[in-house]
Amino acid sequence: MKITYFQDTETLYIALKPVEVSETWDPDENTLLNLDPHGNICGITIEHAKERAEVTLP
Template identity: 45%
Template sequence: MNVTYFSDTDTMYLELGTKEPVETKEIADNLYIDFDNEGRIVALTIEHAKGSGVATDFSYQLVGSEGPAESDNKKTA
């Protein structure tokens, strides 16, 4: 997974895989989901991410990897 934040447009883009999106659907105000040719979700786009509180502070937890059993990471946009 790859997360990109575009500060100039206040947009957060979450890539969930390597497949190319072929269709995008708006599922809520400022929230878009990209689908591949098999209908699987491949990306999410959140517009006005900081303005809605999404990109101000986020964290993730990695569980069951070859590295440490648990790893908490915090990022501030």
């Protein structure tokens, strides 16, 4: 697993496993789920992470 935070856009990306992304699903306007060829979640993007988590991030 690899977690990356992009401070300039307040975007948090969580890569669960290093596989090819075959589809991206957006369950809401600020969340994207990357799916592998088998339909398993392999990555999560959270827009406006600082605001949504209500925590202080660097």
